[in-house]
Every structure is written in C-alpha cells, then in structure tokens.
Amino acid sequence: MKPATETLVFPRRDLLKAGGALLIGFAIRDASRAQTGPEGIAMVTGPDQPDPNRLDTWIAVHADNTATIFIGFVELGQGCTTALLQMAAEELDLSMSQVKSIRLESHTMPNQGGTVASAAIARGGPRIRSAAAEARQALLKMASLKLDEPVDRLTVSEGVVSGAGNPRKSVTYGQLVGGKPFNLPYTGTAPLKSFRDYKVVGQPIPRLDIPEKAAGKYMHMQHVRIPGMLHGRIVRPAGQGAYGDGASVLSVDEASIAGIPGARVIRKRDFVGIVAPNEWDAVRAARQLKVSWDRPGALPGTGAVYQQMLAAKTTDRIVADSGDVTAAFASSAHVVSQTYRCPYQVHAPFGPNCAFADVKADSAQVMCSTQNIYETRRKVAQVLGLAVEKVAVRYYEGSGTYGRSCYDDAAEAAAILSQAASQPVRVQFMRWDEHGWGNFGPAHVGEIRVGIDAAGKITAYEYHGWQHHWNATETSEQLALGTPAAESAGPGSQQVSNFNLAAMYAIPNLRLVNHRVDGSRFLKGSNLRSPLDVSFSFAQEQTIDELAFLAGLDPYEFRKRNIKDERWLGVLDAVAKTANWTPRARERRQAGGRIATGRGIALGTHTTSYAAAVADVEVDRETGKIVARHLYGAIDAGLCVNPGCLENQMSGMLVQAASRMLKEEVTFTTSNVTSLDWDSYPILRFEECPTVTTIVVQHLDQKPSGGGEEMMGPAAAAIANALSDATGVRWREYPLTPARVLPTLQRGSA
Numbered sequence: 187m188k189p190a191t192e193t194l195v196f197p198r199r200d201l202l203k204a205g206g207a208l209l210i211g212f213a214i215r216d217a218s219r220a221q222t223g224p225e226g227i228a229m230v231t232g233p234d235q236p237d238p239n240r241l242d243t244w245i246a247v248h249a250d251n252t253a254t255i256f257i258g259f260v261e262l263g264q265g266c267t268t269a270l271l272q273m274a275a276e277e278l279d280l281s282m283s284q285v286k287s288i289r290l291e292s293h294t295m296p297n298q299g300g301t302v303a304s305a306a307i308a309r310g311g312p313r314i315r316s317a318a319a320e321a322r323q324a325l326l327k328m329a330s331l332k333l334d335e336p337v338d339r340l341t342v343s344e345g346v347v348s349g350a351g352n353p354r355k356s357v358t359y360g361q362l363v364g365g366k367p368f369n370l371p372y373t374g375t376a377p378l379k380s381f382r383d384y385k386v387v388g389q390p391i392p393r394l395d396i397p398e399k400a401a402g403k404y405m406h407m408q409h410v411r412i413p414g415m416l417h418g419r420i421v422r423p424a425g426q427g428a429y430g431d432g433a434s435v436l437s438v439d440e441a442s443i444a445g446i447p448g449a450r451v452i453r454k455r456d457f458v459g460i461v462a463p464n465e466w467d468a469v470r471a472a473r474q475l476k477v478s479w480d481r482p483g484a485l486p487g488t489g490a491v492y493q494q495m496l497a498a499k500t501t502d503r504i505v506a507d508s509g510d511v512t513a514a515f516a517s518s519a520h521v522v523s524q525t526y527r528c529p530y531q532v533h534a535p536f537g538p539n540c541a542f543a544d545v546k547a548d549s550a551q552v553m554c555s556t557q558n559i560y561e562t563r564r565k566v567a568q569v570l571g572l573a574v575e576k577v578a579v580r581y582y583e584g585s586g587t588y589g590r591s592c593y594d595d596a597a598e599a600a601a602i603l604s605q606a607a608s609q610p611v612r613v614q615f616m617r618w619d620e621h622g623w624g625n626f627g628p629a630h631v632g633e634i635r636v637g638i639d640a641a642g643k644i645t646a647y648e649y650h651g652w653q654h655h656w657n658a659t660e661t662s663e664q665l666a667l668g669t670p671a672a673e674s675a676g677p678g679s680q681q682v683s684n685f686n687l688a689a690m691y692a693i694p695n696l697r698l699v700n701h702r703v704d705g706s707r708f709l710k711g712s713n714l715r716s717p718l719d720v721s722f723s724f725a726q727e728q729t730i731d732e733l734a735f736l737a738g739l740d741p742y743e744f745r746k747r748n749i750k751d752e753r754w755l756g757v758l759d760a761v762a763k764t765a766n767w768t769p770r771a772r773e774r775r776q777a778g779g780r781i782a783t784g785r786g787i788a789l790g791t792h793t794t795s796y797a798a799a800v801a802d803v804e805v806d807r808e809t810g811k812i813v814a815r816h817l818y819g820a821i822d823a824g825l826c827v828n829p830g831c832l833e834n835q836m837s838g839m840l841v842q843a844a845s846r847m848l849k850e851e852v853t854f855t856t857s858n859v860t861s862l863d864w865d866s867y868p869i870l871r872f873e874e875c876p877t878v879t880t881i882v883v884q885h886l887d888q889k890p891s892g893g894g895e896e897m898m899g900p901a902a903a904a905i906a907n908a909l910s911d912a913t914g915v916r917w918r919e920y921p922l923t924p925a926r927v928l929p930t931l932q933r934g935s936a
Contacts, residue, residue, distance in 0.1 A: 234292075234293065234574060234575035235292065235293060235296070235297045235560065236256075236293075236294065236295070236296055236297075238296050238297070238313075238372070239371055239372050240370075240371060240372055241317055241320060241321060241324075241370050241371070241372045242367070243256060243296050243372070244256055244296065244313070244314060244317035244318075244321075244372065245274070245278075245317055245318060245321045247321065247325070247359050247360070247363050248360060248363070249360040249361075249363060250360055251284065251344075251345045251346075251358045251359050251360035251361075252280075252284045252285065252286065252345075252360075253274070253278060253280060253284060253285050253286075253321075253345075253359070254285075254286055254287060254288060255270065255271055255274045255285055255286070255287050255314060255318070256287065256288070256294075256295050256296055257270050257271075257287045257290065257295065257296075257298075257310070257314065258290070258295050258296040258297055258298030258299075258310065259290075259298055259301045259305065259306035259310050260290055260301045260556065260557060260558075260559070260581050260583070261395060261583055262301060262557070262583065262586060262588070263583070263586050264306070264831065264834075264835055264894050265393045265395075265828060265830075265831030265834060265835075266301070266306035266307060266310075266831075267287055267394065267395065268391060268392075268393045268394045268395070268828060268831065269306075269307055269311070269827040269828040269831055270287075270306065270307070270310060270311060270314050270827075271285045271286070271287060271394070272386045272387050272389070272391060272827055272828060273311050273314055273315045273318070273387060273827060274314050274315065274317075274318040275318075275386050276315075276318075276379060276384060276385065276386040276387045277315055277316075277318035277319040277322055277378065277379060278318045278321065278322050278345070278359075279322065279342035279343060279344070279345065280344060280345050280359075281344050281386075282386065282391055282394075284344060284345055289580060289581065289582075290559060290580070290581040291559065291578065291579065291580040291581065292559050292560060292563050292577075292578050292579045292580075293575075293578055295559070297560045298310045298313070299558065300557045300558035300561065301557045301558065302557055302558075302589075302713065303677075303679065303792065303793055303892065303894075303895065304792075304793075304795075304823075304891070304892020304893060304894045304895060304896075305892070306892075307827055307890045307892055308794070308889075308890050308891050308892040311827065311890055312889075313374075315378065316372075316374050316376065316378065317372055319376040319377065319378050319379070320370075320372060320373065320374070320375075320376035322342070322376070323376045323377075324370055325347070325359050325362055326340055326342070326347065328362045329347040329357055329362055332357050332362060333347070333348075333349045333355050333356070333357060334349075335349035335350065335355075345358055345359040345360070346358050346359075347359070347362070381825070381886040381887050384886065387825070387827050387886075388825075388826065388827065388828075388829070388884065388886055389828070389829075390828060390829045390830030390831075390833075391828055391830065392830065393830070393831060393834075404583075405582060406537070406582060406583055406584060406585070407539075407540045407541070407553065407554060407555045407582035407583065407584045408537050408540045408584065408585070408614070410540075410542055410553055410582060410612070411612070412542060412544070412610055412612070414609070414610060415542065415544075415609070415610040415611060415612050416461040416462060416463060416468075416603075416607060416609050416610065416611045416612070417461065417462055417463070417464065417465040417467075417468040417611070417612055417614070418452075418459055418460065418461045418468060418599070418600060418603045418611045418612060418613040418614075419459060419460045419468045419469060419471070419472035419613070419614070419616065420457075420458070420459050420472070420599050420613065420615065420619060420662075421458040421459060421460060421472050421475055421477055422458070422619065422622075422623060422661075422665075423479045423481060423858060424618060424622060424858065424862060425618075425622035425623075425854065425858035425859030425860060425862055426622060426623050426661070426709065426710060426858060426859050427481060427482065427483075427484060427485060427857055427858050428482070428484040428485050428706065428707050428708065428709075429657055429671050429705055429706050429707075429708060429709060429710045429711075430484075430670075430671040430706025430707060431482055431484055432456060432661070432664045432665055432671065433456055433479055433480075433661075433665060434456055434479065434480040435453070435455075435456045435458060435477060435478070435479060435480075436478040436479060436480055437477070437478045438451060438453060438458060438475070438476070438477050438478075439475070439476040439477075440475075442474055442475055442476040443460070443470075443471040443474050443475050446462070446467050446470055446471045446474070447462075447464075447467065448462045448463045448464065448467060449461070449462040449467050449468065449470075449471035450462070450607065451471075451475065452602070452603050452606045452607060454602060454606065454665075454666040455665060455666055455667065455668055456665040456666070456668075457599075457602060457662060457665040457666035458475070458477055458665075459472075459599060459602070459603050459613075460472045460475065461603055461607050461609075461611055465614075469616070472616075481857045481858060482857070483855075483856035483857045484707060484856070484857075485707075485708070485709070485854055485855065485856050485857065485858075486707075486708075486856070487854060487855055487856050488529075488851075488852075488853045488854055488855075491530075491629050491708070492527045492629070492631050494707075494708075495629065495631050495652040495653070495703050495708075496631055496652060498652075498703040498704065498707070499703075499704070500652065500701040500702055500703055501701075501702040502699060502700065502701055502702070503681075503699070503700045503702070504697070504698070504699055504700075505681075505682050505683060505684060505698040505699065505700050506684045506688075506696050506697065506698040507696070507697050507698075508694075508695065508696045508697075509646075509694050509695030509696060510695055511646050511647075511648055511695045511696065511697045513695075514637060514645045514646035514694070514695035515635065515637045515645075515646045515648075517639075517645070518637030518638060518639060518645050518646060519637075519638060519639050519640040520637065520638050520733060520736040520737065521635060521636070521637040521646075522634075522635070522636055522637075522729050522732045522733055522736070523633075523634070523635040523636075524633075524634060524725070524728075524729060524916075524918060525631065525632070525633050525634075525918065526631070526632045526633075526634070526721070526724060526725035526728075526918050526919065527629075527630075527631055527918060527919040528629060528630040528631070528632070528720070528721035528724060528725075528919070528920060529629055529850075529851040529852065529919075529920070529921065530626040530627065530628065530629045530709055530711075530851070530852035530854075531626060531627045531714055531846055531850045531851065531852060532620075532621060532624045532626050532627075532714075532850075532852055532861070532867060533587040533588065533589055533590075533591035533592075533620075533624055533625070533714060534587075534620070534621060534624070534850075534867060534869060535584065535585035535586060535587045535591055535620065536585045536586075537584060537585030538585075538592070538614065538615040538616060538617055538619060538620040539555060539584060539585075539587075539591060539592040539593050539595070539596040539615045539620060540554075540555070540584065540596060540612070540613065540614045540615065541553065541554035541555075541593070541596040541597040541599070541600040541612070541613050542554070542600055542610065542611070542612045542613075543566075543597070543600035543601040543603070543604040543605075543610070543611055543613075544604055544610040544611075545570060545601055545604040545605040548572070548576060549572070549576045549577070549578075550566065550567075550570055550572060550576065550577045550578070550601060550604075550605075551577075551578045551579075551580070552566055552577065552578070552579045552580070552597050552600065552601060553579075553580045553581075553582055554579065554580075554581070554582065554593055554594075554596060554597040554600070555581070555582060555583060555584030555593040555596075556579070556581060556593050556594060556597070557590065557593075559579045559580075559581050560579075561594075562579050562593070562594050562597055563577050563578075563579045565594055565597070565598060565660060565663070566579070566597055566598060566601045568663065568667075569598045569601055569602055569662065569663050569666060569667060570601055570602075570605055579597075588714065588715035588842070589625075589627070589712065589713045589714040589715050589717070590625050590656075590712040590713050591620070591624060591625060592615055592619070592620055592623065592624055592625065594660050595615075595623070595660045595661050595662050596613055596615055598660050598662035598663055598666075599613045599662045600612065600613040602662060602666050617862070617863055617864075618862040618863065621859070621861060621862045621863060621866075621867055622858075622859045622862045623661055623710075623859075624710075625656070625657060625710050625711065625712030625713075625714075626709050626710060626711055626712065626714070626852055627711070627712070627713075627714030627717065627718075628653045628654055628655075628656070628680075628705075628708075628709075628711035628712075628717075628718070629653065629708070629709075630651060630652065630653045630718060630721040631651070631652040631653070632649060632650070632651050632652075632721060632722065632725040633649070633650040633651075634648070634649050634650075634725050634726060634729050635647075635648045635649075636648075636729050636730070636733060638733050638736070638737055642733075642734075642737035642738075642739050642744055642747055642748075643747065643748060644691055644692070644693050644733075644748050645694065645695060646693075646695040646696075647688050647691075647693045647695070647696050647697070648696075648697045648698075648699075649682060649687050649688070649697075649698050649699070649725075649726075650682075650699045650701060651681070651682035651698075651699070651700055651701060651718075651721075651722075652701045652703060653680075653681065653701075653702070653703065653711075653718065654673065654702065654703045654704065654705030654708055654711050655673040655674055655675070655676050655680050655681070655702060655705055655711065656673060656674050656676055656680050656705075656711050656712045656713060657671065657672070657673060657674075657705065657710040657711060657712060658672040658673055658674045659671055659672050661710075671705075671706045673705050673706075673711075678793075679713070679717045679718065679719075679792070679793060680711075680713065680717055680718065681700045681702065681718070682698050682699065682700035682718075682722075683698075683700075683718075684696075684698055685791065685792070685793045685794075686718075686719050686722045686723065686726075686790060686791055686792065686899060687722050687726060688726070689750070689791060690745075690749065690750050690754045690789045690790075690791070690796075691730075691745075691748045691749065691750055692748060692749070692750050693748075709852065709854065709859065715839075715842065715894075715895055715898060716792050716839075716895040716896075716898035716899055719790060719791070719792050719895065719898055719899035720843065720846060720847070720898055720899055720902045722790075722899060723788060723789075723790040723899030723900055723902055723903035724847075724899075724902055724903050724906055724920060726790075726903070727788035727789065727790065727900070727903035727904070727906070727907060728903065728906055728907060728910065728916060728917070730744065730745065730788075731786070731907050731910065732916065740769035740770055741770070741786075741787050741907070742758070742762050742767050742769070742787050743769065745758055745787070745789060746758065746759075753796050753822050753883075753885075754789065754796055756796070756822055756883050757789070757796045757797055757798040757820040757821065757822050757881075757883055758787075758789060758798045758820075760798070760820040760881045760883055761787070761798040761799060761800050761818050761819065761820040761881060762787065762798075762800065764800075764818055764820070764879060764881050765785075765787075765800035765802075765816075765818040765879070767785075767787065767800060770785075770911070779807075780806060780807050780808055781804050781805070781806060781807070782804070782805050782807060782912040782913055783802070783803070783804050783805075783912055784802075784803055784804075784805070784907075784908040784909055784910065784911030784912025784913070785800065785801065785802050785803075785908050785911055786800070786801045786803075786903070786904040786905065786906065786907025786908030786909070786910070786911055787799070787800050787801075787904055787907065788801075788899075788900040788901075788903035788904040788907060789900055790896070790897075790898075790899030790900035790901075790903060791896045791899065791900075792892075792895035792896045792898070792899070793892075793895075794891040794892065795821060795822060795823040795824070795891045795892060795893050795896045796821065796822040796823075796883075796896070797819065797820065797821045797822075797893075797896040797897050797899070797900050798819070798820050798900055799817060799818060799819045799820075799840070799897065799900040799901040799903070799904040800817070800818040800904055801814060801816075801817050801818075801901065801904035801905045801907070801908040802814075802815045802816040802817075802908060803815060803905060803908040803909055803912060804912070805909060805912050805913060805927065805931075807931060809924055809928065810923075810924035810925070810926075810927035810928030810929075810931060811924050811927075812848055812905075812909060812922055812924075812927060813874065813876075814844040814847075814848065814874075814876040814905055815876055815877065816876055816877045816878075816879070817840040817841075817843075817844065817876045817877070817878050817879070817901055817904070817905075818878075818879045818880075818881070819836050819839070819840050819878070819879070819880055819881065819897045819900070819901060820880075820881035820882075820883055821836060821880075821881075821882060821883065821893045821896055821897060822883035822885065823882075823890060823891050823892055823893035823896070824885050824888035824889050824890050824891040825884075825885060825886055825887075825888050825889060825890040826882050826884050826885075826890070826893070827890060829882045829884065832880075832882050832893045833880045833882060835893055835894050835897075836878075836880040836882075836893070836897050837878045837880055839894075839895070839896075839897035839898050839901060840876065840878045840880075840897060840901050841870060841875050841876065841878065842870075842898065843897065843898050843899075843901035843902045843905070844870055844875070844876055844901070844905060845869045845870035846898075846902060846920075846921065847901075847902045847905045847906065847920050847921060847922060848870065848905070848921055848922050848923070849868050849869055849870060849921050849923065850867065850868070850869060850921055851867075851921050851923075852867065853866065853867075902920075905922075906920070906922070909922060909927075913931060914934075915930055915931065915934065917930070
C-alpha cells in the first residue's frame with residue numbers, strides 16, 4: 187500500500203482558531219512565521235520553546251467539550267501517548283474520546299526532555315496529571331459562578347458540570363470556555379484524585395495509534411514525501427572503525443557517477459553524500475561513487491576486545507563500598523568468583539533511519555525520528571551554524587530501535603545536504619549504513635565475586651566492570667565539521683551502578699567498582715534498551731544460581747532467603763507461581779538424548795522498577811542450537827496507568843532478550859565493522875519467538891516508575907540459567923550461538 191503524502195498542518199495557533207478553543211492561561215508571544223516550509227512547520231522567531239510555567243503550554247479546552255493535551259514525549263511504540271492522555275482524562279473527568287494530542291514539534295510542544303528510561307510516564311505523567319487537575323479546578327470555579335453552586339457541591343462527568351442541588355442545571359467545559367483565555371500560571375498545587383476514584387487510569391485501554399498502524403495508514407518518517415525534494419544518500423566506508431578516527435577521505439572521483447542523470451556529489455570535509463531528483467539514482471550514485479578512505483587498524487577486533495578492555499588504562503570509581511568485604515569473604519562458607527564477557531550489540535531497526543531537511547539562509551525545518559526533539563534541534567543547529575531558535579524539528583515515528591540509533595545522525599546528514607544543495611533533501615540510510623555506523627550497546631567485562639554463609643545468606647558481594655561511555659558526537663558532525671570524538675559524562679546507566687547490581691538482595695558487605703576505558707579506541711557506544719542491564723544480570727544471576735546449589739537450595743528459595751524487600755518478593759513470587767515453578771536443589775547434568783530441556787529464574791531491573799523472569803529452553807546437543815520455548819515475566823512498576831501497554835512492552839522485551847542472548851553480536855576486524863546485514867547480524871525470526879506470559883503487579887497507590895526496560899536483564903539471565911539447568915555447564919559469554927555452545931558442551935565447561 188502506498189502511504190499518503192503528509193499535508194495536514196496543525197500548529198498551536200491554528201488549533202486555537204478551531205471551534206472557539208480555550209487555551210488555559212494563554213502566554214502571549216510574538217510567534218510570527220518567518221518562513222513556512224512545504225509542510226507548514228512554522229519557523230518561529232519568538233521564544234525557542236513554550237513556557238512550562240503556563241497552563242496553556244499543557245492543555246487546550248475546546249468549545250466542542252474536548253481537550254488537546256500537549257505532550258513533550260515521543261511515541262516509540264510504547265503506548266505513552268495513550269497512557270498520558272488517560273492521566274489527563276482522569277483528572278479532567280473526561281472520557282478518552284474527548285482528549286487528543288497533536289504531532290510533537292519544537293516551539294509548540296513543551297520541552298520534557300528525552301523519552302528514555304520510561305521517562306514518559308514516570309517523569310512526564312506527573313506534570314500532565316497536575317496540569318489537568320489545575321485546569322479542572324479553574325473550570326469548576328467558573329462553573330460555580332455560572333450555576334450559583336459552591337465548588338464542593340459540583341460534580342463532573344465527561345466534561346459536564348452539574349450542581350448537587352439541581353442536577354438538571356449543568357454546563358459543559360466548552361460552554362464555560364467561550365474562547366476566552368484564562369492567563370493562569372501553572373502552579374502544581376491543585377489537589378489530585380485519589381487512586382480509589384480512578385475510572386480511566388489503571389484500565390487496559392487500547393492504544394490509540396494501533397488502528398492506523400494495523401491499516402497501513404500511519405505516517406512513519408520513512409513515508410514522508412515533500413514536493414520538490416531531492417533524495418539523499420550518505421557515502422561512508424563499509425563499517426566504522428575506531429570512534430576516535432572517524433573516516434578520512436583521501437580522494438573522491440566525481441567522474442565515476444557522471445552517467446547518472448541529476449546526481450550530485452556533496453562534500454564537506456570528510457562528509458560525503460549524494461543528492462538526486464530520483465531516489466534510485468541517488469542509491470546507484472552512492473554505490474558507484476569512487477572514494478578512497480584512510481582506514482587505520484586501530485580496533486582490537488572481535489576476538490581481542492575483552493583483553494584490550496582489561497589491559498587499557500582506566501578511570502576508576504568506587505560506586506558502592508559498605509561493610510568489610512575482605513573480612514566477609516574470608517569468613518564465607520562458599521565463594522563464587524567468575525569473569526563474564528558481553529558483546530557489542532546494535533539497534534538494527536527493520537527500517538533504517540530517515541530524515542528530511544529544508545535549510546534556508548537563516549532558518550531550517552527538519553522532520554525526523556528522535557527521542558528528544560529539543561536535543562536534536564540543538565545538534566542540527568550546530569552543524570548548520572544557525573541559532574537554535576531558527577531551527578524547527580517535527581517528530582515522526584520511525585522503526586523501533588529502543589534507544590539511540592542513527593536518528594540524529596540522519597537528521598544532521600539531511601541538514602548538511604540540504605544546506606549545500608540549497609534544496610529540501612530527504613535522506614534515507616541504507617542497511618549497511620545502519621548496521622555498520624550505528625551507535626552500539628557497549629561491550630562489557632564483568633568480574634564478580636559473591637560469598638554466602640552456611641545458612642545460605644549472602645555475606646559479601648564485589649563487582650568490577652569494564653566498559654566505555656556513550657558517544658557524544660554524531661558521525662555526520664564529526665566528518666563535516668571535524669568535531670573531535672567525545673563521550674558523555676552521562677547517567678549511571680552507562681556504567682557499573684547499584685540500580686541493578688545487588689539492588690534486589692540484602693547484602694551487608696558490598697563493593698562495586700567501575701573501570702571506565704577510553705571509548706575513542708573502540709566502537710561508538712550508546713544507549714541500547716536496558717543499557718548494560720543484560721550484561722549485569724547475565725553475570726549476577728548466574729552467580730546467584732551457583733551459590734544456591736552450593737548451599738543445597740532451590741534457586742527460587744535461595745533468592746527468597748536473600749530478598750531485599752516485599753516488592754522484590756512480589757515479582758519473584760508472581761512469576762514463580764505463574765510458571766508453576768518446581769524446586770530443584772542441585773545442578774542437573776542430564777544424561778543421554780539429543781534434546782535437553784532446562785528452566786531458569788532470575789531477578790533484575792533497569793533503574794527503579796522491579797522485575798523477575800522464568801525461562802524454559804531446549805538445547806540440541808548435536809548442533810548446539812538453543813530454542814527459548816516459553817518466557818514468563820513479572821513487573822512491578824508502581825502505578826501502571828495502562829496494563830495493556832505494559833503487557834505489550836513486556837512481551838517485546840521477552841522476545842528481544844531472547845534475540846540478544848541467543849543471536850546478536852557485532853563483529854569487526856582491526857579496521858572496521860563486518861556485521862553489515864541480517865546474515866552477519868542475525869536476529870530472532872518470527873518462527874523462533876518464544877511463547878510469552880506477562881504479569882503486571884499493580885500498585886495504584888504508588889508513583890509510576892516505568893516498565894519499558896526492566897524485563898530485559900532478568901529475562902536474559904533466566905535463559906542463561908535455564909541453559910545451565912539443561913546442560914550442567916555455566917556460560918561466561920553471550921550470545922549463546924551454536925558456534926559457541928557446541929564446543930563448550932563437548933568440553934563440558936565454559
């Protein structure tokens with residue numbers, strides 16, 4: 187089905203003109219249109235973003251008794267645009283059919299930061315909920331005057347305010363508004379509903395974006411076409427080398443594409459691209475253009491990456507140090523000490539990233555996928571040399587990548603090409619661009635040592651982790667401007683942290699040490715769904731299983747004995763009960779038979795929520811192939827606004843964890859990445875997907891803490907524990923591919 191061309195323009199100013207709408211507390215500003223692009227994104231010359239301290243930034247109430255909620259988070263397929271509307275509808279006493287949002291764009295929508303780490307609900311939800319409550323309070327005060335009833339005697343149902351003394355005497359929100367602005371500040375002081383009164387929040391309301399997606403009518407970024415645009419492609423070596431080296435051009439032979447009509451070479455320092463009126467001509471020209479590159483052999487190669495990390499000069503930081511770890515190990519009844527190796531993995535979206543840019547002399551409009559429109563705007567402004575307020579960014583959902591893939595790189599590339607060509611340009615990355623030049627989840631080496639006493643209680647825990655931080659310079663900027671490679675100081679999720687490691691167990695003596703290596707000598711690192719959590723859980727939860735068996739305890743019982751609090755126990759009990767867990771007090775070494783079966787259990791998280799998983803696997807002893815048959819997962823994310831959305835997220839995480847644990851690994855030589863397609867970087871296929879069972883542990887009285895990443899770690903670790911249960915062998919490195927598993931089975935040890 188050919189997607190429709192996007193032509194609808196719905197900026198905030200036009201929204202207010204439709205149907206006598208009211209913007210609560212309208213903040214007056216001079217939002218003149220210096221230029222309107224082909225799709226009508228206003229090049230705003232006023233303040234660079236709406237004032238978050240005005241209610242009009244968050245909510246508009248219309249004469250037809252509906253409301254528009256301005257959401258600063260992006261829809262990535264997680265359902266946040268449905269759940270956030272639920273929170274607003276609940277506080278406004280509106281039905282879901284009476285609330286909507288509009289497409290996210292800069293200058294128009296509030297800056298709520300990046301859509302990362304389940305921030306949409308956990309951090310964005312409270313602001314939207316509070317703004318809705320404040321708008322309702324203002325409307326009730328207005329209704330009180332209209333109906334001559336005190337506010338505390340008014341009731342609201344679907345935006346209809348009625349008086350207690352005379353139920354027939356009523357007025358709608360829309361009638362109260364009358365197109366008049368309130369000019370009210372956002373104070374955050376309005377009283378919120380009790381969870382006992384929820385009617386919308388907590389319900390599995392179907393996602394609002396699904397009908398158009400199921401019908402093939404949804405406008406993804408890859409579908410956007412603008413009249414008069416050129417098609418662009420980037421030209422880079424096949425696969426990145428060391429991040430610090432970028433890619434240096436030695437020569438470009440423009441005559442090599444002379445036979446392709448309309449194709450032009452765009453070069454800015456080491457950035458090379460193609461533009462052409464016809465997309466196929468752009469593809470052909472990018473393939474055909476002869477470019478000589480300097481390719482220094484600065485990488486360690488796949489086989490030596492872990493040794494180089496351990497040998498590298500590091501910046502060390504003690505993350506946690508409590509009790510007396512040395513003495514506790516000396517008195518432990520059992521101690522397990524192991525080293526675990528965890529690979530680079532790529533986002534690998536089914537649809538490579540895409541972006542559109544129309545750059546003029548003093549302004550630019552960009553359409554792209556991103557996790558943060560305001561951060562993307564800053565990056566694009568930087569490569570163009572424009573003031574940030576002169577750049578407008580409009581968001582379109584792309585193919586799911588669950589972290590920072592190449593979307594900013596694509597946006598910068600489109601902007602560079604458009605500026606040089608003096609025409610609108612649409613850039614589409616190719617498969618080898620996305621796989622070869624992606625931002626990878628960093629490789630990790632973990633050394634763990636854990637001790638227990640004779641009663642099976644953890645006495646000491648020590649973890650040392652080696653990895654590098656995430657890249658802060660997109661490749662397009664690095665090549666076009668010569669900006670040096672740099673890494674972000676970044677959040678705790680890109681290093682050893684006590685968010686995940688040891689967080690679920692009561693441990694009196696604990697030491698966690700982070701060893702940061704210089705990422706410029708390795709591949710570009712970035713946040714891939716559950717950054718480092720898969721690696722941490724893979725190491726920790728296998729160690730916990732080994733200790734359980736040394737203590738003569740079932741792994742589930744051992745975890746219960748060492749659990750930190752009731753909420754961890756809640757998810758552990760929920761998943762064990764649902765999976766019908768049966769005790770196993772010692773490691774099994776199955777004899778005979780080609781197919782061995784096993785079951786594993788694990789705990790884990792990302793930052794704040796609680797998760798547990800059980801895995802059932804089969805392994806073919808003759809081929810080494812592993813099949814994840816059934817995965818169970820339980821999450822306690824506090825208040826779950828929409829259990830259906832969380833169940834969807836859990837299902838995706840369970841499948842993705844199986845793929846990352848069993849198949850995915852970036853491969854590279856000393857000069858470049860070599861896993862450039864689905865053959866060299868395989869993922870789990872549909873026929874290989876496990877059956878999944880999800881459990882939402884609901885706590886309506888708690889704050890929402892997010893659940894988009896928490897299941898990855900425990901699910902991956904449960905698979906590793908299940909494989910050990912099936913084979914009697916422990917696994918120190920993933921992915922657990924046949925090439926790695928079969929020799930290990932033959933040796934009998936990892």
